[in-house]
Amino acid sequence: MYQVFSKILFNTEVSPTYYKMGLDCPEIASRAAPGQFIMVRVSNQWDPFLRRPFVIHRTGKANTKGEKRCSDCQLEILYKVVGKGTEIMSEMKEDDEIDLLGPMGKGYRIDTNIRTAILVGGGIGVASLFSLAENIILQCSGLKSLLLFLGGKGRDDVLCVEEFEKLSLEVRVATEDGSLGQQGVVVDLLLDYLKFGDYSPGSSTHCFACGPDTMLREVSKITGEKSISCQISLEARMACAVGACLGCIVKTKAGGDVYKKVCKDGPVFDSNDIIWK
Amino acid sequence: MNHEPVELSVNIGGIQLKNPVMTASGTFGYGEEYAPYVGLDKLGAIVVKGISLEPRPGNPPPRIVETTGGMLNSIGLENIGVDRFIGEKLPYLIDSGATIIVNIFGSSIEEYRDVANKLDDTHGISGLEINISCPNVKEGGMTFGTDPHMAFELVNLIRESTKLPLIVKLSPNVTDITEITRSVQDAGADAISLINTIKGMAIDIKTKTPKLANITGGLSGPAIKPIALGMVWEVARVAEIPVIGIGGIMNAHDALEFIIAGASAIQVGTANFINPKATMDILSGIEKYLGDHGIGDIKSLIGTLRI
Numbered sequence: 060m061y062q063v064f065s066k067i068l069f070n071t072e073v074s075p076t077y078y079k080m081g082l083d084c085p086e087i088a089s090r091a092a093p094g095q096f097i098m099v100r101v102s103n104q105w106d107p108f109l110r111r112p113f114v115i116h117r118t119g120k121a122n123t124k125g126e127k128r129c130s131d132c133q134l135e136i137l138y139k140v141v142g143k144g145t146e147i148m149s150e151m152k153e154d155d156e157i158d159l160l161g162p163m164g165k166g167y168r169i170d171t172n173i174r175t176a177i178l179v180g181g182g183i184g185v186a187s188l189f190s191l192a193e194n195i196i197l198q199c200s201g202l203k204s205l206l207l208f209l210g211g212k213g214r215d216d217v218l219c220v221e222e223f224e225k226l227s228l229e230v231r232v233a234t235e236d237g238s239l240g241q242q243g244v245v246v247d248l249l250l251d252y253l254k255f256g257d258y259s260p261g262s263s264t265h266c267f268a269c270g271p272d273t274m275l276r277e278v279s280k281i282t283g284e285k286s287i288s289c290q291i292s293l294e295a296r297m298a299c300a301v302g303a304c305l306g307c308i309v310k311t312k313a314g315g316d317v318y319k320k321v322c323k324d325g326p327v328f329d330s331n332d333i334i335w336k
Numbered sequence: 337m338n339h340e341p342v343e344l345s346v347n348i349g350g351i352q353l354k355n356p357v358m359t360a361s362g363t364f365g366y367g368e369e370y371a372p373y374v375g376l377d378k379l380g381a382i383v384v385k386g387i388s389l390e391p392r393p394g395n396p397p398p399r400i401v402e403t404t405g406g407m408l409n410s411i412g413l414e415n416i417g418v419d420r421f422i423g424e425k426l427p428y429l430i431d432s433g434a435t436i437i438v439n440i441f442g443s444s445i446e447e448y449r450d451v452a453n454k455l456d457d458t459h460g461i462s463g464l465e466i467n468i469s470c471p472n473v474k475e476g477g478m479t480f481g482t483d484p485h486m487a488f489e490l491v492n493l494i495r496e497s498t499k500l501p502l503i504v505k506l507s508p509n510v511t512d513i514t515e516i517t518r519s520v521q522d523a524g525a526d527a528i529s530l531i532n533t534i535k536g537m538a539i540d541i542k543t544k545t546p547k548l549a550n551i552t553g554g555l556s557g558p559a560i561k562p563i564a565l566g567m568v569w570e571v572a573r574v575a576e577i578p579v580i581g582i583g584g585i586m587n588a589h590d591a592l593e594f595i596i597a598g599a600s601a602i603q604v605g606t607a608n609f610i611n612p613k614a615t616m617d618i619l620s621g622i623e624k625y626l627g628d629h630g631i632g633d634i635k636s637l638i639g640t641l642r643i
Contacts, residue, residue, distance in 0.1 A: 060372045062612060100610065105405045105558045105586070110610060160612065296400050298407060299609040303365035303385075305411045306400035317393055317414055323369075 094166025100158035137186040181270020210245025279330035339627030349526025353380035360605030361439035373612035377433030391417035406557025410550035469507030469532035481507035484519040495524030529580035572598025588621020598639040
């Protein structure tokens with residue numbers, strides 16, 4: 060893990076209240092794996108006090124189909140303005156310096172035998188799936204099908220569709236207000252897709268999901284019933300991100316007498332390991 | 337500016353520290369978490385996350401909340417228990433060359449004694465810090481730190497059962513902190529550390545629910561520094577044993593204030609979360625201050641407050 064002062068390459072609003080920030084930080088970018096995150100210090104003052112965690116949206120390392128959007132030393136985060144910290148971030152400009160820690164945590168594990176990969180993203184949860192999709196394409200030579208199900212409250216909450224389509228992903232969308240794609244929640248898309256087909260162990264179908272806890276709980280239940288391997292990326296309040304403060308804990312079947320730490324043991328977990336409330 | 341080398345070592349109740357910068361219990365894990373950022377052997381000492389006889393799961397989440405200039409936590413003393421600490425964590429710490437102080441606690445006087453006993457027989461530990469001040473557990477913790485008689489009884493029992501130097505960590509959640517100071521000193525404490533976190537809470541006004549599952553938690557960070565500094569000054573005036581200052585120390589300036597108020601050493605806590613290299617920055621800042629002011633030995637700065 061590195062602490063670096065990184066230059067902001069761009070900070071662009073991609074949809075109302077959603078921003079994409081490009082960062083020049085070779086130490087972190089060159090070592091980052093899909094699903095890992097960075098800790099951002101948004102102010103030199105003590106208010107806001109704590110760093111903010113942001114999953115790494117993409118890095119320059121993955122380079123599919125000849126497209127190269129950023130160099131090896133750069134990474135991008137995608138974030139939603141939800142409070143004081145992200146509001147300050149949204150006002151940062153190109154060439155400003157920002158204090159980062161990373162890459163933090165354990166990301167997605169990619170089984171190179173995957174033949175069908177189903178990616179499920181709820182709202183800003185899509186942020187962690189882009190780098191994952193790029194790496195699945197790079198690493199899984201027998202890949203037959205790569206699907207992305209995206210959900211949000213309305214069309215403004217559904218991000219990066221075109222970018223995923225450029226990677227040749229099959230993208231299906233659901234919005235709660237019906238303003239884009241099918242009306243409903245993203246879990247409906249997953250249920251529809253899984254109605255048919257053989258998903259017994261050995262079929263090499265893997266699911267990856269990131270989004271709100273309610274969505275992850277549903278995805279875990281559905282994939283569990285079909286015996287589909289599923290990894291989920293959890294969000295939690297955290298202070299240190301190195302496993303010291305014990306603020307970001309989750310109950311797991313393997314946890315024993317102590318909780319698992321989202322920051323260090325995760326943020327990506329096998330869905331079967333989580334004990335939901 | 338080039339300076340002559342300055343003497344930074346201090347002695348805390350029989351524990352020789354190479355410098356006065358320690359880490360506060362519960363904010364530095366078992367040391368290895370911060371090894372990528374800090375040379376553990378460069379620290380005055382590492383105070384390990386609080387250890388009990390048996391493993392404890394701690395409180396349910398949410399456990400932390402950001403507040404203005406600080407944070408509330410209700411971790412609830414989650415730890416792996418003394419046996420696993422000795423087997424799994426201590427060897428790494430010893431290999432790192434760190435000076436190791438183990439923070440201990442129990443839900444009964446006997447449990448404190450038993451943990452102290454186990455660590456007394458263990459190689460590589462320089463001292464114990466006795467936590468009688470955690471606000472986040474129902475039994476033990478702060479109950480021992482708010483009653484001078486119980487505090488005396490507890491420290492006295494541990495004193496009889498271990499040869500290790502004892503640092504007693506005090507709670508700010510009391511009417512008169514000097515009363516507890518005298519009790520633990522009379523009971524045989526070798527040093528005092530203060531303050532632990534201050535009990536507080538935060539409420540979500542949308543849901544009208546507490547932001548912490550435990551309802552209340554311990555406040556730390558720069559928001560508590562003036563309170564901590566005032567209490568360290570009060571305690572240092574009456575204590576005959578060394579005092580370690582804790583509470584919202586974010587930089588060398590903060591640390592120097594505590595030393596001038598009477599602290600022989602300081603512990604860096606929540607600052608580690610914001611800046612993992614905070615301890616090293618503080619150490620170099622103290623060294624620079626001493627050099628800039630022609631102070632050859634940190635010991636001559638301790639308790640030099642002019643009133």
